[in-house]
Amino acid sequence: MSADTDSRQPSSAPGSEGVGQPILSAEAVEVAFTAGFAPGGGRGTARAVDGVNLDVAAGEIVALVGESGCGKTTLARALLGLERPTGGRVVFEGSPLGYRSRDLRSYRRRVQLVQQDPTGSLNPRRTVYESVVEGLRVHEGTTADESERVAGALSRAGLRPPERFFARYPHELSGGQRQRVVIAGALILDPEVLVADEPVASLDASVRGEILRLLLELRAELGLSALVATHDLGLAWNIADRVAVMYLGRVVELGTVEEVLSAPAHPYTRALLSVLPDSEASEGPVVLSGEPPDPKQVPRGCRFHPRCPVLASGEAERAGVADLCTSADPAVLGGGAQRRVACHWSAADGSGRLRADGPAAP
Incomplete structure (x- = not known):
């Protein structure tokens, strides 16, 4: 199986001995778009997600693979609470996801998104510090230990010494460093689950392996779970415990x-x-x-x-x-x-x- 690096350890993977209690689940999830809102336009109802059951256990990495347009991103958005299912439900730690502002605010502290394109997801006018601290300020306001927590998130994401990156702007970083900043922005809230949509698709082959290794290290050190949406089966082989083909x-x-x-x-x-x-x-x-x-x-x-x-x-x-x-x-x-x-x-x-x-x- 081709890959940039094979750092996966099947013997220790949760998926190798069966999945434990799910931390995040899709239960018969459906997402449909009506005419005028459907991808590709045209008349009718597009069933972007058409009855999906999928569990992610604590400490498990699940790869969701398939061609572009198969529904991976829409399912990921539904699991993040960004898209409300038209059928079925999303369950987190045994409880159905609520869609009131208060419910979603609490949920999004614990389930964080890692986007595909770090260049597009980082504001070019904001420093690394401002990009990473944004989620913390949204959820907790300005805290006395803010600088320490930003430094800790950057360090866990592999940007060391972290203070060296505080005042830098995205254009001053490499593609791999920008993706690490995006990951640090997710880690600052100490989430339990990461949902990563094509996390290395926009990166050079030389740095893909580094980001994949980082995700595995975060799972080992922090007990994070992850759903990784990708079209790359080589990535799935190297990082995932289980695979769902869509x-x-x-x-x-x-x-x-x-x-x-x-x-x-x-x-x-x-x-x-x-x-x-x-x-x-x-x-x-x-x-x-x-x-x-x-x-x-x-x-x-x-x-x-x-x-x-x-x-x-x-x-x-x-x-x-x-x-x-x-x-x-x-x-x-x-x-x-x-x-x-x-x-x-x-x-x-x-x-x-x-x-x-x-x-x-x-």
């Missing part, structure tokens, strides 16, 4: 990183993995035809079937599930730690059987 608003495969990335069961996951430089796929790279369907017009049956190479090659027909693929929607996957896949072919006997322990449906 396609057109649904999680279609879920399991530990070793289960999903070493023995993918869903044709979509197989296709994503096959194009990695060191892929061991026997059939070579699988190029998916077309683009993901419009979320305002989700295909009947399995939502992946119009692009599915297994259906197109006749393998699904030989396994006796071709009609199901085009007419029956696979069950929405449950959450938890159990290995799951939403695919008629993978659940069938013969060449399409699920190549891992655990059921194909909830």
Whole structure:
């Protein structure tokens, strides 16, 4: 598996021995946008997130992977309380998330966002100190130990000595340093969960590994949990305990990183993995035809079937599930730690059987 660095330690990962009590959960979460607000425009209702169950346990890192437009960012925003679900609910430490200002204010101290583009998320007119302290002042006002807490957050984010960075502006920093400032701004409130949306996508390859290692160190030192949305399966392999593969608003495969990335069961996951430089796929790279369907017009049956190479090659027909693929929607996957896949072919006997322990449906 290609990666900038392989600093993950599977033997100590929570996901390797099953997930404990979830700290953050999506329970049948749906997010729909009506005409005029739907991504891409046009008429109708876009089901950006279409029934997702996903748990993040204390001290666990979950990677949410898939192509652009699959719903990763919308789900992340829903988990942050930035997007209110049109169905289902977000649960934090066993209690449903409330959407009153007071509830969200309290929640956002404990669940923090790490954005994709540090250059865009940092105000160019603010110093590093002003950017990092902003969240603290919003939630607590000016405190006597403000400078000490800013220094501590910068230090934990790997910017040492921290005082050296206080008066600097974003344009005076490297891309990796700017991302560390963004992370420090999240850490200053001592959150329990980080939600990171493509945290290294805008960085040079030479510094991606440093940021990934930092996230792992924060998990080890502070017990942080994290949901990392990414299209990069190499990143998922190096940082995650579990992987959720998302396609057109649904999680279609879920399991530990070793289960999903070493023995993918869903044709979509197989296709994503096959194009990695060191892929061991026997059939070579699988190029998916077309683009993901419009979320305002989700295909009947399995939502992946119009692009599915297994259906197109006749393998699904030989396994006796071709009609199901085009007419029956696979069950929405449950959450938890159990290995799951939403695919008629993978659940069938013969060449399409699920190549891992655990059921194909909830």
